[in-house]
Amino acid sequence: MNTEALDWVHGALSAARFDRYRTAADGDAEVALRLYQWNIELSEAFYGPLHWLEVSLRNALNERLRRRFGRDDWWAVAPLRSNGQRKVAHAKYKIKRKEVVEPxxxxxxxxxxxxxxxxxLSRSNDRDFWIPALHLAFPHYSGPRDQLHHDLIRMLDLRNRIMHHEPIFDGDLTTHRERIFRLLGYLSPQVVAQVRQHDRGPEVLTRWGGAGGTGHAGRS
Known part of the structure; x- marks a missing residue:
């Protein structure tokens, strides 16, 4: 890649951002740019399954808490920790900014x-949420709560990296993908079947090896 083209990449992405990819590509800027594009494609492929996981989890937990506390706005009476209360308040603030009169x-x-x-699903919520209600949101799971929470934390991190356009190419992508489908299976096998119909993960994960890559496909 010539200097002019490299200047364009730095202008668009910033040198600090692009250097992560150049390092992975052993200093080859052209390979680094292909790696950057592959990272985008990986993020696209993971977005769909993560979308289903987030929405399915949200609705499953919400339904159980709605039943537990006997009202749709269960957070108004539930013993949320201070961090949870702040997040509810922030959600209300964001809705207000949209000029929704009666959310x-x-x-x-x-x-x-x-x-x-x-x-x-953290340990601090065992007594108030997990034991009386939230374990019922996972009809196909019989393991300990802490393992479930650990797996979801990993998916939260992956989701946030994707949504903030950060690198995911150097992670254990096959394990991430397996974890997503495992968690979805705990919630609903029917959702798993739906997601698999549109899953582009296997195709995208194997693409880098044929693009003159850096060997990261072996870690995925």
Whole structure:
């Protein structure tokens, strides 16, 4: 890649951002740019399954808590920790900024972050949420809560990296993909079947090896 083209890449991506890829490509800027594009394609491939996981988890937990507390706005009476209360308040604030005059419970549920829902499965919430209600949201899971929470934390991190356009190419992508489908299976085998119909993961994961890559496909 000539100097002019490299200047263009630095202008678009910033040198600091692109250097992560150049390092992975042993200093070859042309390979690094292909690696950057592959990272985008990987992010696209993971977005769909992660979308299903986030929405399915949110709705499963919300339904169980709605039943537990006997009202759609269960957060108004549930013993949320201070961090959870702040996230609910922030969701309401974001809705208000959209000039929604009378937000519904569904509006707030949709605005709450993936991190909020995952946090409900932490150890500190065992007594108030997991034991009386949330274990029922995973009809196909019989393991310990902490392993489930650990796996979801990993998916939260992957989701955030993708949404903030960060590198994921150097992670254990095959393990990430298996974890997503395993978690979806705990919630609903029917959702797993739906997601697999449109899953581009296997195709994209194997593409780099044929593009003159850096060997990262072997780690995926």
């Amino acid at each position: 519904t419970a569904d509006d707030i549920v949709a605005e709450l972050t993936f991190g909020f829902w995952v946090s409900l």
